[in-house]
Amino acid sequence: MGVGGYDGLGEDYKKKRITQHKNGEVKSIRNRRPLELIHCEIYLKEFDARRRERFLKITEIKCLLKMQIKDLLAEINWRGGRVVEGATLEKS
Numbered sequence: 001m002g003v004g005g006y007d008g009l010g011e012d013y014k015k016k017r018i019t020q021h022k023n024g025e026v027k028s029i030r031n032r033r034p035l036e037l038i039h040c041e042i043y044l045k046e047f048d049a050r051r052r053e054r055f056l057k058i059t060e061i062k063c064l065l066k067m068q069i070k071d072l073l074a075e076i077n078w079r080g081g082r083v084v085e086g087a088t089l090e091k092s
Contacts, residue, residue, distance in 0.1 A: 014037075014040060018037055021033075021035050022034070022035060
């Protein structure tokens with residue numbers, strides 16, 4: 001645990017998290033290894049770090065929902081505000 005009980009703070013945090021990801025200890029990305037760090041954000045204040053983390057998580061949820069809707073519409077052949085004749089949601 002990092003400074004003040006927040007795991008995203010501390011000098012060795014980046015190294016610790018990279019090791020956890022590479023060792024498959026992070027459940028959400030365990031099956032997507034190997035990984036390479038391509039982006040890191042560092043904040044001086046815990047409040048700013050938490051606010052950014054929350055924003056990224058909320059934004060990710062919105063993106064996932066949009067992807068699900070897009071996939072569903074593609075599956076039922078949605079075109080211009082109507083369902084193409086013969087489209088079905090049942091798996092064949």
